[in-house]
């Protein structure tokens with residue numbers, strides 16, 4: 001009886017160790033980790049269902065698989081600047097990125113409630129269609145190909161990314177740059193308030 005319990009406890013510890021290693025778990029050929037298991041390593045910052053709690057951590061729920069895989073690859077090579085994601089992405093393979101993309105793209109869109117400036121939201125709404133809607137579909141609610149979901153994204157996070165684009169540290173596609181660079185700083189900020197407000 002006692003031995004059985006000890007055995008169970010030991011097995012539990014072993015399973016937990018494998019689980020906690022996350023990326024390393026894929027080294028075991030007999031038990032391939034599920035997308036849920038791999039994505040558990042992301043939950044501390046991005047929430048268990050992709051609804052991030054921290055203002056500088058993007059919400060990932062309902063992003064397209066391609067946009068998550070693309071972001072993870074760019075974090076890993078350093079092409080996209082980051083505070084933590086670069087170091088983290090290095091521990092994972094392309095197959096892991098695909099599993100993470102599967103998991104977060106299956107999570108339901110997560111509306112956020114945040115403080116936005118009403119005048120800026122209105123300004124953003126007026127210019128969004130002509131400038132951004134070709135790629136950021138349905139007011140940013142739908143991620144197409146490698147385009148991330150923008151609707152309800154944390155404003156703080158969006159501002160940080162805008163600053164990285166403006167400094168040239170984060171590269172944008174030529175087609176996005178054509179629109180982005182023609183707008184004033186105020187208009188760009190208005191667009192971020194608009195997207196953050198969409199539910």
Ligand code: HEC
Nearest residue numbers: 041042044045056057058068071072082083084085100148
């Ligand atoms: C310690 C907190 C933390 C953990 C853990 C974490 N992230 Fe992140 N994530 C961030 C932050 C902060 C950013 C913004 C980029 C940066 O500064 O690193 C980010 C950005 C991202 C983005 C870019 C989203 C966009 O809209 O462009 C993706 C995709 C992402 N993380 C996926 C993941 C996945 C998958 C995992 C699990 C393997 C994970 N993250 C674990 C904090 C974290």
Ligand code: HEC
Nearest residue numbers: 131132134135146147148158161171172175176179180191
């Ligand atoms: C030609 C398509 C296209 C157009 C037009 C476009 N974008 Fe993007 N946008 C993208 C893609 C693709 C990404 C992700 C690529 C990357 O930076 O790695 C992106 C990413 C972003 C991000 C970062 C989001 C995140 O989760 O990190 C912001 C902010 C953004 N776009 C704002 C805008 C605004 C504002 C407009 C309108 C002025 C606009 N975009 C127009 C394709 C486009």
